[in-house]
Amino acid sequence: MSQEDRQRWNSKYQQSSAQRGPSGFLRSLEDRLPRTGRALDLAGGPGHDACWLAQRGLDVTLVDISDVALAQAEMHARDAGVSLTCLRLDLEADALPPGPFDLVVCLNYLWRPLFAAVPRLLAPGGLFVFAQPTRSNLQRHPHPSARFLLEEGELPGLLQGLQSLSFTEGWTDAGRHEARVLAQKLQQAP
Numbered sequence: 043m044s045q046e047d048r049q050r051w052n053s054k055y056q057q058s059s060a061q062r063g064p065s066g067f068l069r070s071l072e073d074r075l076p077r078t079g080r081a082l083d084l085a086g087g088p089g090h091d092a093c094w095l096a097q098r099g100l101d102v103t104l105v106d107i108s109d110v111a112l113a114q115a116e117m118h119a120r121d122a123g124v125s126l127t128c129l130r131l132d133l134e135a136d137a138l139p140p141g142p143f144d145l146v147v148c149l150n151y152l153w154r155p156l157f158a159a160v161p162r163l164l165a166p167g168g169l170f171v172f173a174q175p176t177r178s179n180l181q182r183h184p185h186p187s188a189r190f191l192l193e194e195g196e197l198p199g200l201l202q203g204l205q206s207l208s209f210t211e212g213w214t215d216a217g218r219h220e221a222r223v224l225a226q227k228l229q230q231a232p
């Protein structure tokens with residue numbers, strides 16, 4: 043399956059290497075996100091969010107299964123005058139990079155077992171940013187297909203060892219139905 047995923051995402055990214063800006067959700071959090079320390083972008087694709095975080099001062103590691111996405115992320119980082127650590131990883135099978143990270147971001151990628159690993163990746167007080175379309179998104183968009191979508195109201199129950207600082211679910215300005223969360227690892231957590 044992962045090999046299929048790699049090929050599927052490689053061919054998708056081969057069709058376009060255009061750089062775009064960071065996610066609107068991430069930008070909306072800019073006053074709450076750290077500007078120093080280490081960040082991890084899980085399934086970060088071609089690096090638009092990772093480059094933005096690096097430009098703000100973070101030392102960013104991006105992991106993704108697609109070699110093409112990683113090559114594009116490195117190119118976009120060079121264009122932006124920042125450097126990223128880009129790692130080819132299958133998040134469904136491989137070991138995660140060692141923490142602690144001050145920020146972990148996972149946008150538009152859903153692998154439910156990953157939620158159990160997030161507290162171990164984060165430093166005490168570290169932040170987790172996650173967004174993913176929900177099943178209602180199918181009312182307006184055929185993709186992502188149902189197997190990649192959250193159920194309505196599911197996201198808060200997936201968080202483990204983290205305190206939710208903000209949770210929203212609904213139609214975004216971009217016309218997608220998304221669940222979004224900003225959560226924090228408690229200072230005294232193991």
Ligand SMILES: C[S@@+](CC[C@H](N)C(=O)[O-])C[C@H]1O[C@@H](n2cnc3c(N)ncnc32)[C@H](O)[C@@H]1O
Nearest residue numbers: 047051085086087106107108132133134149150
């Ligand atoms: C919808 S894109 C999201 C990319 C980026 N986070 C964004 O929001 O634009 C999903 C990403 O997940 C990556 N991906 C899919 N399966 C993966 C896996 N098993 N391990 C790591 N990355 C994976 C794909 O290569 C792709 O870059």
